[in-house]
Amino acid sequence: MESLFSRIDSKREDLVSFTQDLVRIPTINPPGEDYTRCAEFLGRRLAKSGFSVLYERAKNTPGDTDRYPRKNVIARFEGKSSGACVHFNSHLDVVVPGEGWTVDPFEGIVRDGKVYGRGTCDMKGGLAASVIAMEAILEEGINFSGTIEISGTVDEETGGYGGVAFLAEKGFFSKPRVDHVIIPEPLNVDRICLGHRGVWWAEVETLGRIAHGSMPFLGDSAIRHMSSFLELIEKRLFPALEQKETSMPVVPDGAKRSTLNLQAVHGGEDESFLGMPSPCVPDSCRLTIDRRFLIEENINEVKAEITDLLNELTESRPNFRYRIHDIMEFLPTMTDVDAPVVKAVSASILNISGKNPEYVISPGTYDQKHIARIGHLHDCVAYGPGILDLAHQPDEYIVIDDMITAAKVMAVSTLKLLGVVS
Numbered sequence: 225m226e227s228l229f230s231r232i233d234s235k236r237e238d239l240v241s242f243t244q245d246l247v248r249i250p251t252i253n254p255p256g257e258d259y260t261r262c263a264e265f266l267g268r269r270l271a272k273s274g275f276s277v278l279y280e281r282a283k284n285t286p287g288d289t290d291r292y293p294r295k296n297v298i299a300r301f302e303g304k305s306s307g308a309c310v311h312f313n314s315h316l317d318v319v320v321p322g323e324g325w326t327v328d329p330f331e332g333i334v335r336d337g338k339v340y341g342r343g344t345c346d347m348k349g350g351l352a353a354s355v356i357a358m359e360a361i362l363e364e365g366i367n368f369s370g371t372i373e374i375s376g377t378v379d380e381e382t383g384g385y386g387g388v389a390f391l392a393e394k395g396f397f398s399k400p401r402v403d404h405v406i407i408p409e410p411l412n413v414d415r416i417c418l419g420h421r422g423v424w425w426a427e428v429e430t431l432g433r434i435a436h437g438s439m440p441f442l443g444d445s446a447i448r449h450m451s452s453f454l455e456l457i458e459k460r461l462f463p464a465l466e467q468k469e470t471s472m473p474v475v476p477d478g479a480k481r482s483t484l485n486l487q488a489v490h491g492g493e494d495e496s497f498l499g500m501p502s503p504c505v506p507d508s509c510r511l512t513i514d515r516r517f518l519i520e521e522n523i524n525e526v527k528a529e530i531t532d533l534l535n536e537l538t539e540s541r542p543n544f545r546y547r548i549h550d551i552m553e554f555l556p557t558m559t560d561v562d563a564p565v566v567k568a569v570s571a572s573i574l575n576i577s578g579k580n581p582e583y584v585i586s587p588g589t590y591d592q593k594h595i596a597r598i599g600h601l602h603d604c605v606a607y608g609p610g611i612l613d614l615a616h617q618p619d620e621y622i623v624i625d626d627m628i629t630a631a632k633v634m635a636v637s638t639l640k641l642l643g644v645v646s
């Protein structure tokens with residue numbers, strides 16, 4: 225192991241410049257800027273290191289156009305004989321930089337042992353660490369049975385439909401092709417993320433009747449109907465959700481409870497119009513809700529909490545009418561702590577940092593949902609060098625020492641999973 229570790233240490237410069245190069249390709253999503261350039265940049269590097277490289281464009285998935293193709297890259301290196309496959313999956317897309325930066329978000333500036341830039345933490349630094357780790361194994365000439373895969377996928381920030389979901393539908397995240405998956409998302413270098421809470425997004429629309437605004441009594445205000453629904457949510461649902469606590473190790477603590485975000489409300493006249501408003505009673509009001517739920521909850525009960533309140537209003541409030549439709553739903557997922565990938569990463573962290581890792585659950589979902597749901601592969605964790613709290617923030621950075629540590633953990637975990645070391 226010592227020789228592998230010193231090889232990884234000696235790749236520090238390469239690791240930094242590779243991370244910088246990735247950050248300089250501004251893969252902003254939406255709309256999905258520069259995906260092809262980034263996928264091909266990663267693919268060329270891995271081809272040079274001996275991987276066979278495949279590109280998969282997710283045609284006809286949300287956002288895919290010839291201007292913004294959803295291009296994914298999958299690189300595969302087969303060992304001396306057949307055996308298990310260890311797969312590292314990273315998303316290539318980043319969110320918009322937003323306001324508040326004190327450095328150029330796409331320059332990849334290095335300062336005080338950190339690389340700054342949009343996507344350094346979430347998650348190009350994690351991707352770079354996994355690439356360096358696997359290259360170190362190959363350069364060491366370590367004999368192994370089985371396969372190493374690295375994928376760079378798109379659209380994680382917008383649901384992953386053109387990325388991991390698309391590839392999972394084609395069998396890229398199922399046995400026998402793949403056995404163990406590590407996703408280098410930023411969950412802190414000494415923690416292993418076993419999964420995530422569930423999510424349900426829906427739109428609730430209340431209906432009214434249009435009339436002149438000077439005679440609102442002749443119409444029926446959809447906004448007033450919505451406000452009666454919001455009042456019930458405030459009085460009854462929020463307190464009820466506060467009472468639900470999970471045994472899942474969700475971080476941060478506030479997310480150990482069920483949560484509901486009232487994401488958007490739109491009622492009456494379209495607010496994008498810049499002229500004078502016209503006096504009308506609103507006949508429609510739409511509310512988008514983002515409900516995050518726990519492994520102890522059943523999704524039908526989660527939905528019923530909302531529809532029960534709506535039905536109660538239908539009974540009690542004159543002319544109350546509503547429509548509801550689902551936008552998105554994913555069940556909670558939590559990999560067993562005794563799963564091979566958890567044991568391997570856990571032992572590697574202990575070995576390298578001398579600390580027993582903390583097991584955590586992410587408050588929000590990430591691409592593990594598609595691997596579990598479509599790929600039916602449950603030996604999957606997120607482990608990476610980024611600091612969770614920095615994701616999507618201005619002046620996002622990655623600590624170079626953490627990338628080195630994570631690369632060592634990834635390399636040893638891989639050798640354990642391939643049966644090279646015990």
Ligand SMILES: [Zn+2]
Pocket residue numbers: 315346347380409410590
């Ligand atoms: Zn991410």
